[in-house]
Amino acid sequence: MIWLDTIVQGVLLGGLYALFAAGLSLVFGIMRLVNLAHGDLIVLAAFLILVLVTTLGLSPFVAILVAAPVMFGVGWLLQYHVLNRTLGDDILPPLLVTFGLSIVIQNALLEGFSADSRRIPAGGALETASVNLGQVSVGVMPLLTFLSAIAVIVGLKRIFYATALGRAFRATSDDPVTAGLMGIEPRRVFATATGIAMIVVTIAALYLGTRANFDPTIGPARLIYAFEAVIIGGLGSLWGTLAGGIIIGVAQTVGAAINPEWQILAGHVAFLLVLLFRPRGLFPRATD
Amino acid sequence: MALLETHALTARYGDFQALFGVDIAVDSSETVAVIGANGAGKSTLLRSIAGVLANTPEQVHFDGDAIGHLPAPEVMARGIAMVPEGRRLFPSLSVEENLLIGQYGRKADGVWSLESVFDLFPILRERRSSPGTALSGGQQQMVAIGRALMSNPRVLLCDEISLGLAPVVIRDIYAAFPRIRESGASIVIVEQDIGQAVKVADRVYCMMEGRITLEGKPADISREDIHAAYFGVAA
Numbered sequence: 001m002i003w004l005d006t007i008v009q010g011v012l013l014g015g016l017y018a019l020f021a022a023g024l025s026l027v028f029g030i031m032r033l034v035n036l037a038h039g040d041l042i043v044l045a046a047f048l049i050l051v052l053v054t055t056l057g058l059s060p061f062v063a064i065l066v067a068a069p070v071m072f073g074v075g076w077l078l079q080y081h082v083l084n085r086t087l088g089d090d091i092l093p094p095l096l097v098t099f100g101l102s103i104v105i106q107n108a109l110l111e112g113f114s115a116d117s118r119r120i121p122a123g124g125a126l127e128t129a130s131v132n133l134g135q136v137s138v139g140v141m142p143l144l145t146f147l148s149a150i151a152v153i154v155g156l157k158r159i160f161y162a163t164a165l166g167r168a169f170r171a172t173s174d175d176p177v178t179a180g181l182m183g184i185e186p187r188r189v190f191a192t193a194t195g196i197a198m199i200v201v202t203i204a205a206l207y208l209g210t211r212a213n214f215d216p217t218i219g220p221a222r223l224i225y226a227f228e229a230v231i232i233g234g235l236g237s238l239w240g241t242l243a244g245g246i247i248i249g250v251a252q253t254v255g256a257a258i259n260p261e262w263q264i265l266a267g268h269v270a271f272l273l274v275l276l277f278r279p280r281g282l283f284p285r286a287t288d
Numbered sequence: 289m290a291l292l293e294t295h296a297l298t299a300r301y302g303d304f305q306a307l308f309g310v311d312i313a314v315d316s317s318e319t320v321a322v323i324g325a326n327g328a329g330k331s332t333l334l335r336s337i338a339g340v341l342a343n344t345p346e347q348v349h350f351d352g353d354a355i356g357h358l359p360a361p362e363v364m365a366r367g368i369a370m371v372p373e374g375r376r377l378f379p380s381l382s383v384e385e386n387l388l389i390g391q392y393g394r395k396a397d398g399v400w401s402l403e404s405v406f407d408l409f410p411i412l413r414e415r416r417s418s419p420g421t422a423l424s425g426g427q428q429q430m431v432a433i434g435r436a437l438m439s440n441p442r443v444l445l446c447d448e449i450s451l452g453l454a455p456v457v458i459r460d461i462y463a464a465f466p467r468i469r470e471s472g473a474s475i476v477i478v479e480q481d482i483g484q485a486v487k488v489a490d491r492v493y494c495m496m497e498g499r500i501t502l503e504g505k506p507a508d509i510s511r512e513d514i515h516a517a518y519f520g521v522a523a
Contacts, residue, residue, distance in 0.1 A: 167389045170380040178376040180360035181338060181369070183393010183439070 014249030015146030023197035039223030045205035075198030109216035234281030324495035339363035369441035377420035390438030398440025426457035
């Protein structure tokens with residue numbers, strides 16, 4: 001009984017990790033860009049939601065309707081004016097630039113918000129509410145997180161495979177020069193992709209900030225979980241990313257059930273085991 | 289003034305100069321063939337017109353505007369579509385998606401749509417859900433031509449469409465050109481394979497070492513003229 005509960009909680013936690021990872025996976029899939037500032041951008045979005053909630057008195061679920069377009073704009077401009085310049089045959093420039101960006105964001109947030117840890121108030125009732133699913137009872141917030149992760153993946157899949165923009169994403173990823181002959185401007189397509197990734201980041205930030213405390217320095221640790229989820233799932237596979245998130249989540253809750261000190265470690269061990277036996281991840285794409 | 293003109297067009301790859309002042313002109317609804325040996329600069333000429341290679345504005349004129357400086361997406365939006373050498377289908381896209389992406393940057397009214405391209409190349413209708421790169425070379429070439437037609441271009445640039453294809457397949461593909469011409473588009477065909485290109489062309493340019501060495505109507509040019517212009521020696 002305890003074990004079933006532990007696993008269910010782990011699966012739901014995996015939804016949060018999948019949300020952390022989906023934006024990273026999207027950007028990597030389209031432009032082979034590893035954004036080391038991804039975790040810090042999640043924290044930045046969490047502070048943005050916090051400011052909207054505390055100064056305007058908005059519900060966090062309303063605040064993200066404001067924050068998401070703002071973050072889309074931030075992502076678009078960042079990609080168009082900065083990150084596009086780093087793309088090329090050499091993989092080092094994007095790593096260096098996004099690493100620097102990570103430090104800049106952390107320090108700017110420290111300047112603006114101090115090192116105090118914060119939490120986005122979600123309205124007391126929702127934070128503690130739970131629903132009974134037969135034998136186990138699950139929190140409404142973890143359940144919402146998981147359902148949001150599924151909705152995000154379904155939405156991204158839809159954009160990818162059922163819209164002209166999605167075709168442009170895939171075509172540009174295949175061959176940017178020929179994409180140009182189709183009237184596609186790769187720089188704009190990449191900027192739009194990063195903008196969409198930042199909308200996913202904002203959704204991740206909502207749950208990051210309402211479920212637990214955060215401060216300006218926790219971004220890199222979220223990046224690690226996101227990376228692990230993406231790699232376990234297989235690069236470029238969004239459902240694989242969800243599976244990767246769930247594996248880390250379950251490993252963490254099971255580890256914590258055995259010994260509370262093992263929670264974080266167990267997630268990393270699960271990642272290493274997958275890497276050992278399936279180095280290309282569980283659901284690798286045919287090419288790459 | 290012709291629909292498409294190049295004026296003293298030059299192009300270089302680093303230190304290597306590929307074009308030395310090329311002048312060509314293509315009228316509305318005209319089909320022009322540019323023939324020449326490997327390395328003569330034919331593909332460079334098309335890539336310069338399409339905006340893949342940058343030029344000064346005045347070196348390429350289209351419909352009265354200087355467009356030599358425009359990047360490929362803007363050139364395409366004005367109505368110059370290219371069938372690139374080697375077909376370059378997008379491996380992540382199905383046949384149908386490869387066709388649809390051809391109208392990403394330009395949605396113009398005209399005869400070409402998914403249905404009319406499928407009518408032109410019926411085999412593509414059967415294979416519409418296959419990955420583009422799973423098709424045979426000839427079928428891939430049909431997709432590449434259809435993809436360029438989807439934007440209802442005013443000028444269609446075809447770069448070496450017979451390259452690597454069997455003669456019977458080449459004949460099938462060229463059999464579609466009369467219908468493409470009927471749609472009103474001007475066509476520029478670049479070929480090493482002289483036979484098919486000259487058969488469908490209203491006018492022929494011959495290139496050698498980055499220069500135009502011969503220009504005329506197919507009927508007025510003798511085999512010897514072409515041979516001399518193509519290889520630089522008399523037959």
